[in-house]
C-alpha cells in the first residue's frame with residue numbers, strides 16, 4: 001500500500017440538528033483513486049468540503065501526511081497540497097482557459113512568490129497554468145474563452161484548475177455530472193492517467209466509471225461510513241446491497 005496522505009478521524013459536521021457527517025473515519029493513499037458513493041444527501045460533498053477546509057469540522061481530526069491540519073484556513077489546505085473541484089462549476093466564463101488556470105495557480109504560489117518581482121511571478125504562474133492545461137489535453141484551448149468550449153471541456157478545465165494549485169490530493173465532486181457517454185470516457189481516461197501521480201478522491205454517481213477507476217471504494221449513508229473495500233468486495237457485500245442499492249439487480 002502506498003503512503004497514507006490524508007486521513008480523517010471521527011470527523012463530524014453538524015448543521016444544526018442534522019448530522020451531515022457522523023464520526024467518519026477514512027484514509028486516502030497516494031497514487032491511487034478512492035471513490036465515495038452514496039445516495040443524495042449522504043454527506044459526500046460535505047466530506048469533501050471539510051477535507052479541503054471550506055467548512056470547519058464540528059468534531060474530529062484531519063491529518064495530512066501525519067500532521068494535524070484540522071483548524072487551518074482553507075487557503076492553507078490548498079497550499080499544503082489539497083486541491084478540490086466543486087459539484088457546481090467554479091469557472092470564470094468570461095476569462096480564457098489559461099486565465100482561469102492562472103487564477104487557480106495564484107492561490108497556491110501567491111504567497112511564496114510575493115517576494116519576487118511581479119513579472120517573474122506572472123511568468124511562473126503562466127507556466128504552471130500551461131502545464132495544468134497540458135495535463136488535461138486542453139493546450140489548444142488556452143486562449144479560448146471558457147464559455148466558448150464544450151461542457152465536457154469545461155469539466156476538464158475544472159480539473160486543470162485543481163492541478164494548477166499543484167496538489168498532492170485531488171478532491172473531485174462529480175466531475176462527470178451532466179456529461180454524455182463520449183465526454184465521460186474522456187474524463188475516465190484522464191483520471192486513469194492522473195491517478196498514477198496523485199491521491200484522487202472521487203465522488204461520482206456514474207457507477208461504470210467508479211468501478212473502472214477505483215482502487216478503493218467507500219459507501220456512505222446518512223453521514224456514516226458503511227464500508228470501505230476494493231470494488232469486487234463492495235459489489236458482493238450484502239450490507240451494501242441492502243442499505244444503498246436497495247435491490248442488487250437495479251443499481252450496479
Ligand SMILES: Nc1ncnc2c1ncn2[C@@H]1O[C@H](COP(=O)(O)OP(=O)(O)O)[C@@H](O)[C@H]1O
Pocket residue numbers: 015018020038039040041042043044045046047
Ligand atoms: N451549507 C449547508 N447548510 C445546511 N445543511 C447542509 C449544508 N450543506 C449540506 N447540508 C445538508 O447536509 C446533508 C448532506 O449533504 P451533502 O453533503 O450535499 O450530500 P451529498 O453530496 O452526498 O448529496 C444534506 O441533508 C444537506 O441538506
Ligand SMILES: [Mg+2]
Pocket residue numbers: 044045046087
Ligand atoms: Mg454532493
